[in-house]
Amino acid sequence: MTIEENVLLGPLTTLGVGGAAKYLVRVRSEGGLVEAVEFARAKALPVFVLGGGSNLLVGDNGFHGLVLRMEIAGSLAFDEKNDAVEVEAAAGMDWDGFVLATCERGLSGVECLAGIPGMVGGTPVQNVGAYGQEVAETIVSVRALDLTTMQFVSLSAAECGFAYRRSIFNSTARGRYVVTSVTFRFDRRLRVELRYAELQRRFEGQSPTPMEVYQAVREIRHGKGMLLVPGEADCRSAGSFFKNPVVSSAVFQRISDAAEGAVPYWDAGEGKVKLAAAWLVEQAGFHKGFAMGRAGISSSHTLAVVNRGGATAGEIVALRDEIVRRVEERFSVQLEQEPVILGDSRRLSSPASSL
Ligand SMILES: Cc1cc2nc3c(=O)[nH]c(=O)nc-3n(C[C@H](O)[C@H](O)[C@H](O)COP(=O)(O)OP(=O)(O)OC[C@H]3O[C@@H](n4cnc5c(N)ncnc54)[C@H](O)[C@@H]3O)c2cc1C
Missing domain, CATH: 3.90.78.10 (UDP-N-acetylenolpyruvoylglucosamine reductase, C-terminal domain)
Known part of the structure; x- marks a missing residue:
């Protein structure tokens, strides 16, 4: 485990403001996560879990504790189950990359969530949603380290308590769990369902593929400054404030x-x-x-x-x-x-x- 000290957090967020973390560990495995939390406990430090920093405003005085920067990666294994496909994605995977991988396989369920920045592990936290879809619709379970027991647990979608921009992770159990992976389920029989007026207009009279919707959503987002494009000034934001x-x-x-x-x-x-x-x-x-x-x-x-x-x-x-x-x-x-x-x-x- 490498412990970095006095790490400026602004560059690790999309808004790009804020002070330094006293300590930061790049978490690349579940074992590494346990080790990092034990380090914090030994020093009686608070911990904060950082994903892509796209829904975060860091204060100017920074954070006098340990930041766990989630970088657990891993390849996707698509598990075919009759009419459905299940796939577990590591918390540190880029969310848009995950959406692209599902759309490329013709799976419908998260195509309207294309272009949302951040990592897979951050998506259940506020139940990300856009253009008529919410991630809660496809999540089967969330694997996480329970900081109160130091045990890894699997929480079903029902146990996650999803609602509009809400889950137990940002409300009743805030700070309790560190998400290490998320399992999604896609029903192969599902056709793309467009609930958002702008998408309905764009594809009027057509049956678009998930990949076509993925691309359309990214285009619409770009027009609204809601797609992170390196170098574009409006991208120094945290999305909808x-x-x-x-x-x-x-x-x-x-x-x-x-x-x-x-x-x-x-x-x-x-x-x-x-x-x-x-x-x-x-x-x-x-x-x-x-x-x-x-x-x-x-x-x-x-x-x-x-x-x-x-x-x-x-x-x-x-x-x-x-x-x-x-x-x-x-x-x-x-x-x-x-x-x-x-x-x-x-x-x-x-x-x-x-x-
Ligand atoms: C341009 C732009 C557009 C956006 N559009 C949308 C949108 O359309 N819809 C939408 O819902 N959101 C949107 N967002 C907000 C943001 O992208 C999402 O909320 C995203 O899921 C945050 O993920 P992250 O990895 O960046 O999390 P971070 O910003 O790093 O963290 C956010 C919160 O989640 C917690 N967290 C992160 N990872 C974990 C983990 N592994 N375990 C436990 N807790 C964790 C953090 O502690 C923190 O409390 C947008 C943001 C930007 C900048």
């Missing part, structure tokens, strides 16, 4: 009555409505390309807060607070931040687990 707020139908009605045009929304079930956070942000006076010092809003998507170059975490948080304040003032709706915060950023607590 705010979740789409779910409100009661009464709140939706109040906002609709006051709005000039139609208010975009999705039915969230149980009499609730999911509002488009991007619309709320725009209506509150922010626009694509908005700048506040070195922090700003993507020139292609109002929901992406970007590091315009050399921004501190404090500057990103100041812009976030301004957006939240103005949306609340205008609509009495509280926006909730999507990226995880690590470290000592203003008024924010660390999600790291204390061992």
Whole structure:
């Protein structure tokens, strides 16, 4: 096990801000993971699990603990089971690479999640979703180290408690599990089902293959600055900075009555409505390309807060607070931040687990 000291975390995240980790270990096997956690325990240090850093804002003071950078790799073994195919992917595998591998085999289930940055192990944490699909729909089980017992466990999809941008990993059991692999199941009989209007329009009257949808999703993402393309300024982001707020139908009605045009929304079930956070942000006076010092809003998507170059975490948080304040003032709706915060950023607590 190699222990690196005082490692700047900004370059390990897509937003590119934040201070250093006291210690960092690149975890390449389950044995290495156990060894690294034991090192942290011996020193009474908190640990933080880092994947691709694409849903993360690191505070300017960094993290006085051990960062476990998940780099467990491995080849994919597709297991044919009658009409289905099961495949276990290591936590450190690039997510988009995994999606591509499934689409190349003609498997439908995650093609709409193409182009989401980060690693396989990060996807169950917030149940990543896009263009009408959520990763929870194909996950069979998640293998993880339980830090409370130091045993490896297999958690079924039901045990993971998936909901919109939520699982036990980012809520009730936050900091308890380190995901080492995820097993997915694809039903061979399933045809591509397009639930997102933009995709439906693009493929009207056609039956696209998973590979065609994979490519279309990446193109759409690129147009919205939601695909990481090296060198493009808008890519210094953590994707959508705010979740789409779910409100009661009464709140939706109040906002609709006051709005000039139609208010975009999705039915969230149980009499609730999911509002488009991007619309709320725009209506509150922010626009694509908005700048506040070195922090700003993507020139292609109002929901992406970007590091315009050399921004501190404090500057990103100041812009976030301004957006939240103005949306609340205008609509009495509280926006909730999507990226995880690590470290000592203003008024924010660390999600790291204390061992
Ligand atoms: C341009 C862009 C577009 C994006 N688009 C989308 C989108 O469409 N939909 C969407 O849902 N998200 C999107 N995201 C957010 C992000 O890509 C996903 O949440 C991704 O799954 C995070 O994975 P990661 O490996 O980068 O995790 P990190 O950012 O490294 O970590 C995020 C959280 O997961 C935890 N974690 C990571 N790996 C593990 C593990 N192995 N075990 C336990 N905990 C772990 C971390 O501790 C942290 O709490 C986007 C981000 C960007 C930058």
